[in-house]
Amino acid sequence: MLEATLEGIGFWGNGLPDWDSACAWMRNGERPENPPARPSPQLLAANERRRAPGTVAVALEAALAACHAADREPATLPSVFTSTHGELTITDYMCATLAQDPCAISPTKFHNSVHNAAAGYWTIGAGAHVAATAISAGPYSFAQGLLEAMVQLHAGEEAVLLVAYDGIASGPVAEASPSEGLIGAAFVLSRSACAGLPGLQVKLVPRPPQEQPQRASDGPLAQLFKHNAMQPALPLLEALAMDQEKLWMRAGTAQWLEISIRHD
Template identity: 50%
Template sequence: MALPAVVIEGVAFWSSRLPGWDVARAVIRGEAAAPDAAAPRPAPTLLAPTERRRAPDTVAIALEVAARACNAAQRSPAELASVFASTHGDLAISDYMCATLVDTPTLISPVKFHNSVHNAAAGYWSIGTGSFATYTALSAFRHTFAAGLLEAVTQVACDGRPVLYVAFDIEAKGPLATIAPSKGLLGAALVLAPCGAATATRMRLRIDEQPGATPANSPAAALIAQNALAPCLPFFEALALQRPGLRLQLGERAGLDVTFD
């Protein structure tokens, strides 16, 4: 099954060793080495200072790449419907919640409880941007990036309007890290729109019943390999290297072919 073509108007990428799409693209192309020092966690500047201080890593990384993608696309964030995708959500807060419920259940932090829900980042984004546009929050375990991309493209095709797609994962903590491992912070975002922008990259998706995925093979791979969102890298390698396409694993018995022109 093939979906109508969309255009990619804006791209953002952030990890502690690849803090920005320009940096990541240069490393992927072999034009530059990654910075030796890890970048500090981004600060979600669109939030009020109080909310900014309380924002967990999931919110910080998601809002950073979302804002950068909108800026690259020259789109108003408040006007875009959005899709937020995360493999595990905030495992650090989940670990805190589980430990506190065992030891001192009456001392659960209301703020941490508030931030434990899977759509917390999307909620902060809508509050920070003053947006009344619809948003979707989803997870598909190891196939999360592909599933979120498919959802965002489907919304563009069905509604005929631009959509912001944001994917992110953070460091796993405590016992959960043994069954849901993830290291570091990684976020990526795209602004997708109906075809019409002559200078934008066109993208097409096709679903079939053949599993399999294009492997990552750039110098950036080792820098994010242990993050749960690492399966997104072949997509950004294809963009950076202007490859005609790639394949993402969509499920145990399905694949997602992505082509660019």
């Protein structure tokens, strides 16, 4: 059993630009008027914000919000960035350009195509010299990212930043790896017990109970973003917002995470 205190949460999704608005949607069905169309992470200089792809922008926006909520200095936190697909619009652009005019590949877009682009932007923007991990595990990416962050805590880290994100797929790539919209969710997890903050217990199990109280895709946030590849992360956010105490999450073809939540 791996345990952690959840010190801070960050969120950005289309139409719900922060964790408070996400909670208002889940609890009351309310959405803010005129939300921003794109996240604008203040960790980056203005020119970098303009050049950064949507996946990088949403990952950094959520990550910084989680650090602020936890009152943690971003530069001090080891980080785990998990994304199912990374930046698929750039992948589509690169494939099309290589097929039609290989010499026209944009160096800027090329360096934004790598799967650890968001982690790289984060470490540079935050001035972080601690470890940063980038994970992709298909539909199990969030579960494996959460497991990695919990294991790092168990191995001795005081606190770890977990960031999960996915964006839009376009072109032929969308047929094989569909994803719509933009989602970023971030969590600061620590080993420090703190009254008033939620606690997580995570256990890797071969199967969930035969009857679960709620399917992972039933909640309001998961339904709103059901076509985004990072939808598997949303039931945990729903459980935290709605004071649920238990959920099960697929972590592999024959693995599940049993997650218990203590709401203080």
